[in-house]
Amino acid sequence: MRLTRLTVRGVRNLADGTLELPAAGAVLLGANGQGKTSLLEAMAFPVLFRSFRTAMDAEVVRFGEPGFHIGVAFEDGARARTVAATFRLLGRRKQIEVDGVPTRRLVDAAGAWLAVVFAPEDVQLAAGAATGRRLYLDRTLALADPRYLATLARYRSALAQRNAALRQGRADLAAAFDLPLADAGAAVVSRRLAWVQAAGEQFTTGLVALGEQSGEATLGYHGAVELADPAAWGERLVQAAPRDLARRATTVGPHRDDLDLRLGGRLLRDYGSTGQQRTAAVALKLLELDTIERATGRCPALLLDDVFAELDPERQARLAARLFGGRSAQVFITAPRPDELPRGLALPVWRVSRGQCQPGD
């Protein structure tokens, strides 16, 4: 996948306009606050039509603008394609077009354009709350298989209806939604379990390859694994019914599950050093990349936001070898100064200053 053109209007501090981008990608150089990360954010937005920096589309809108527009033109193998998103603050409406055709359902547009972002905040995948890891898992699986996204959407709407009934204190009405909840929920759990099982070994070897030697790293699934079977839900939901009613929310299901990341048997979140957490997060991002590549047979663009600055030189070299060795992915990489980039990176240099981006060295 190669991004050929990026059009932005009303996006944060970026200048409105269209950029024609080099096939290999580019190094985006510029001081802090000039718009480097916003550029990557705009490039990544049309993958799943959400920002990697915020869950609120409204935050992407430049102050005083009525909304924003982001359009990408890219090559998918020999095909030239386009994806565009327009968000309006009025009514909080998001319109999506794929190849010039308006699309009503996110499922039909998600993953048409593929890019994987590596950003400093990824460390939260290892250090932060479960929400971030669930989002990571759902995003990875959704891009690998559009059916997962459809199933997840069904699960979320069943959950929203069931929780609404519980908030109204209606146990009978809530129970009416048990069947679609179990049906979609079981599919979500089973797909996640299959992924964790397949990815576990790669996570272990991935951390070693990145230079982590203080113990064996493991990836597991934290949650009620028996819920991968729709038949197991009935009893669990009945058991949880009084608790659900008291808390006015559904307490059973994959919306409460988590990834279990350990190093030498100890939870990375609680016991890992910042360096170890950072390495584990990079390993997870590499897993995301591999999962999407393997499932789709396509090569996502790499959007690297200042990731090398946080690593020591040895890990920098290992990550660079893993990302750039033997691959021909398009790469966009940001850095405040050239000396913060991995060595041997042969990419055109673009300067980012006050929201403007142009070729220059």
Place this chain on the structure above:
Amino acid sequence: MSTLDDLVTEFARLPGVGRKTAQRLAHHLVQQPGERLARLAQALVQVAERVRPCTVCGNLAEADRCPICLDPRRDAGLVCVVEEPAAVASLERAGEFRGTYHVLGGRLDPLSGVGPEALRLEQLVARVRAGGVREVILATNPSMEGEVTATYVQQLLAGQDIRVSRLARGLPMGGDLEYVDGVTLAHALSARQELR
């Protein structure tokens, strides 16, 4: 001009009509001859006066009962349960069904505050208890809320000595497999029928 503005506001309240369409409709109407407007006004007044829910099935009627419930040739032993009167019109257009209807007036939708008591469920159970009903066909929409409503009705009727069925789900006639969405295809596959 406030009279015209009032009309625009009324139009804009209709489903699928925005402010601009409302304005276009209103400006079109004021240019029509007076008697045409009077006919439209009269039609509206009559709808307001005469159309009301059928006391038996909840369908639109101009008397206590709707034409379908009054028709002696319709099989009252067959009751087709739908969400809205519009679904009755669709099924009638198909021309295949010779039974009667029961309009629930919506579907279970807790997020919009619609629970069982907002639907005509008690009337349905009363109809079945009164006897004479052999089969209830659940024809709620194939959305999640429609399915949940169908299951809910099925459980309500569980104790009754009648047959309860659900409309089949699958491929649209004259369609193209290529354009059928995955969920529908999966249903069509699992509910496939053996050829004899």
